[in-house]
Amino acid sequence: MQSRTIAGLAREADVSVETVRYYQRRGLLKTPERPGSSGQNGGVRRYGDEDVRRLRFIRSAQAAGFTLEQIGELLALDATHDRSRALELARERLAALDAKIEELEKARAALRRLARECSSGSDDSCPILASFDDSSKSV
Structure with missing residues (x-):
């Protein structure tokens, strides 16, 4: 209706x-x-x-992280019941999420290290600010 x-x-x-x-x-x-x-x-x-x-x-x-292009394909697959391609798209998305999680875990570890250095440091420079200010260094 x-x-x-x-x-x-x-x-x-x-x-x-x-x-x-x-x-x-x-x-x-x-x-x-x-x-x-x-x-x-x-x-x-x-x-x-x-x-x-x-x-x-x-x-x-979208909440699961699929792009609009992938969603369009999933919608088309929904009509054809192509489970193998839907599974392939889900596995691709999982691999991308795993890579992003690894990247975020590395960023968290680096930020924790900088926070420890900042809280235990005795000089006037802040390691957190210094790490972001020096573009030639990586966090």
């Missing part, structure tokens, strides 16, 4: 109207026809339960 306006769709999916329009421009969400659109100010577009489901799918996939 097509009963929601774009504002209702956005509200139900907890996004802004502009986000809905952006996804429509990107081809992730269909733009329904205006009923009685013979004139410039035709009827109001209506959205249904499938639109809500799709919008929530997009948001959930």
